[in-house]
Amino acid sequence: xxxxxPPGMHLETVDDKIMTLNVGPQHPGSGHMRLIIKVDGDYIxxxxxxxxxxxxxxxxxxxxxxxxxxxxxxxxxxIHDSSNILYPYCLGVEELLGIEVPERAKYIRVIAAELxxxxxxxxxxxxxxxxxxxxTMFMWPAGDRELFIDLLEAMSGAxxxxxxxxPGGVRNDLPxxxxxxxxxxxAYFEKRLKEYEDIFYxxxxxxxxxxxxxxxxxxxAIRLGTTGSVLRASGVDFDVRKKEPYxxxxxxxxxxxxxxxxxxxxxxxxxxxxxxxxxxIIKDALKKMPKSGSVRTKLKPNPxxxxxxxxxxxxxxxxxxxxxxxxNNRPEPYRVKISVGxxxxxxxxxxxxxxxxxxxxxxxxxxxxxxxVEADR
Amino acid sequence: MSSGTExxxxxxxxxxxSANSDDTSRPDSMSKDEAIKFYETxxxxxxxxxxxxxxxIPEFExxxxxxxxxxxxxxxxxxxxxxxxIRVTTKRENIVDVAxxxxxxxxxxxxxxxxxxxxxxxxxxxxxxxxxxxxxxKLGRQIFALATRVPREDIxxxxxxxxxxxSLRDVFYSVEFHERECxxxxxxxxxxxxxxxxxxLPEDWADIPPFRKDFKIKGR
Numbered sequence: 001x002x003x004x005x006p007p008g009m010h011l012e013t014v015d016d017k018i019m020t021l022n023v024g025p026q027h028p029g030s031g032h033m034r035l036i037i038k039v040d041g042d043y044i045x046x047x048x049x050x051x052x053x054x055x056x057x058x059x060x061x062x063x064x065x066x067x068x069x070x071x072x073x074x075x076x077x078x079i080h081d082s083s084n085i086l087y088p089y090c091l092g093v094e095e096l097l098g099i100e101v102p103e104r105a106k107y108i109r110v111i112a113a114e115l116x117x118x119x120x121x122x123x124x125x126x127x128x129x130x131x132x133x134x135x136t137m138f139m140w141p142a143g144d145r146e147l148f149i150d151l152l153e154a155m156s157g158a159x160x161x162x163x164x165x166x167p168g169g170v171r172n173d174l175p176x177x178x179x180x181x182x183x184x185x186x187a188y189f190e191k192r193l194k195e196y197e198d199i200f201y202x203x204x205x206x207x208x209x210x211x212x213x214x215x216x217x218x219x220x221a222i223r224l225g226t227t228g229s230v231l232r233a234s235g236v237d238f239d240v241r242k243k244e245p246y247x248x249x250x251x252x253x254x255x256x257x258x259x260x261x262x263x264x265x266x267x268x269x270x271x272x273x274x275x276x277x278x279x280x281i282i283k284d285a286l287k288k289m290p291k292s293g294s295v296r297t298k299l300k301p302n303p304x305x306x307x308x309x310x311x312x313x314x315x316x317x318x319x320x321x322x323x324x325x326x327x328n329n330r331p332e333p334y335r336v337k338i339s340v341g342x343x344x345x346x347x348x349x350x351x352x353x354x355x356x357x358x359x360x361x362x363x364x365x366x367x368x369x370x371x372x373v374e375a376d377r
Numbered sequence: 378m379s380s381g382t383e384x385x386x387x388x389x390x391x392x393x394x395s396a397n398s399d400d401t402s403r404p405d406s407m408s409k410d411e412a413i414k415f416y417e418t419x420x421x422x423x424x425x426x427x428x429x430x431x432x433x434i435p436e437f438e439x440x441x442x443x444x445x446x447x448x449x450x451x452x453x454x455x456x457x458x459x460x461x462x463i464r465v466t467t468k469r470e471n472i473v474d475v476a477x478x479x480x481x482x483x484x485x486x487x488x489x490x491x492x493x494x495x496x497x498x499x500x501x502x503x504x505x506x507x508x509x510x511x512x513x514x515k516l517g518r519q520i521f522a523l524a525t526r527v528p529r530e531d532i533x534x535x536x537x538x539x540x541x542x543x544s545l546r547d548v549f550y551s552v553e554f555h556e557r558e559c560x561x562x563x564x565x566x567x568x569x570x571x572x573x574x575x576x577x578l579p580e581d582w583a584d585i586p587p588f589r590k591d592f593k594i595k596g597r
């Protein structure tokens with residue numbers, strides 16, 4: 001007897017050799033997602049990612065609110081990196097409405113974005129540590145993350161969800177002692193960061209588990225359209241901050257970190273090395289920043305976009321984030337599409353896990369720098 | 378008697394208030410020019426929000442657009458050429474050929490995003506592919522937007538109606554999950570895609586594709 005199944009559902013035949021495992025949807029470290037994994041003994045035969053448990057329809061919500069009202073909810077997909085996910089939206093709206101940003105605001109935005117990148121990478125690293133059973137590597141980044149959260153709190157008034165970047169600049173100026181405090185804390189952090197090397201990255205257990213597992217070749221990294229640390233770990237030198245510099249990144253002194261191995265170890269190491277570059281950017285930006293001046297261009301109340309569209313992108317902690325904004329002479333955008341790094345890297349998961357040992361799954365999965373809430377939007 | 382005077386006072390203030398509000402609200406009988414003058418005296422600026430100044434067409438992007446238009450002629454339409462951005466619209470029958478040309482001759486190698494845009498008034502859904510390049514140094518800044526339009530049905534039946542187009546998955550492997558998302562959110566079926574299932578929505582979703590304009594958020 002054949003039964004009529006609702007669309008999207010299918011019957012599964014059970015094989016006595018292959019076992020199906022549901023990894024998730026309860027996620028120990030972030031928003032929920034599920035991997036449907038088929039295993040033959042200890043080896044993964046296939047992997048079918050099933051995201052969507054934290055799909056909140058950010059893009060749909062954006063069609064109902066005007067350009068300013070959209071700011072606070074668009075940062076929700078990745079609250080630890082809220083400045084970076086708002087950045088392309090602000091750039092896009094500025095291009096759409098023809099807004100000029102004051103010079104000082106551009107530097108403050110870059111500082112906020114880099115501080116936020118460190119907050120995100122430290123949180124990611126903490127969970128990476130606990131995924132691999134290294135509880136010191138959970139405690140240290142989680143503690144050091146407070147340094148940057150305190151700085152961002154001094155800038156914006158909020159600890160995690162700042163809504164600090166707005167079209168036209170930033171919401172408010174820096175507090176008076178910010179520069180001195182920021183330099184002091186960044187200097188401490190750089191010293192501290194070197195200790196991570198000994199306890200985590202030179203750890204023989206970590207190396208044994210991650211080196212040579214989940215190898216993504218350069219050709220495949222390009223073909224699969226990956227982005228961010230996954231792409232750079234496979235030897236492709238691509239960083240939006242260098243390739244398409246926005247705001248003042250072209251004036252600042254930093255390098256992109258590229259590794260050739262393409263394995264889980266390289267993918268776990270690239271974000272760590274990028275934090276050194278972030279510290280360099282912060283120090284350089286504080287030095288080159290105009291010491292006074294306006295930080296926000298005043299907008300008209302309820303500004304309308306023309307009959308136009310823009311696509312703007314920035315480099316976030318997880319790779320490029322692109323905003324495609326279509327406007328039709330209304331105060332609300334007609335369509336907002338957010339193309340995020342996590343969603344683009346998701347395609348690697350079935351590819352890399354196939355043939356891998358089940359025990360290597362956490363290292364490969366979290367090494368992809370995947371943030372479920374951001375991928376679902 | 379005292380209560381009577383109080384009432385009078387209350388009445389007076391309301392009259393005053395209504396007179397004030399009459400002064401600030403726009404009378405209905407005004408023409409457009411009168412209305413603009415009226416608002417200008419109130420200190421409100423009614424000039425268009427977006428300054429419309431023409432920008433020069435950048436040369437490198439122009440040469441790329443010329444290459445593709447000399448190959449396909451009337452089959453494509455160049456919507457705009459701006460610095461770092463080119464947008465081309467084509468018919469859905471030609472999209473695979475155009476995409477292959479973009480990959481092989483213009484050397485774009487991956488898709489950054491695939492967006493659907495719903496236009497219920499013209500009964501069409503637009504699908505926009507944003508393509509980028511990792512291999513070509515010169516194209517690092519560039520984004521190539523390739524768009525096409527598919528017919529839209531008022532009562533959608535995703536997968537079995539005319540809202541369909543050929544998949545670009547064989548040309549750009551990276552569109553696989555993006556096209557799945559477009560399928561569930563807009564009901565555009567991509568022919569030739571190996572795995573056209575839902576991705577983010579629940580398996581038992583029984584409503585219309587939620588990013589279409591006629592799907593309203595409750596209470597809005």
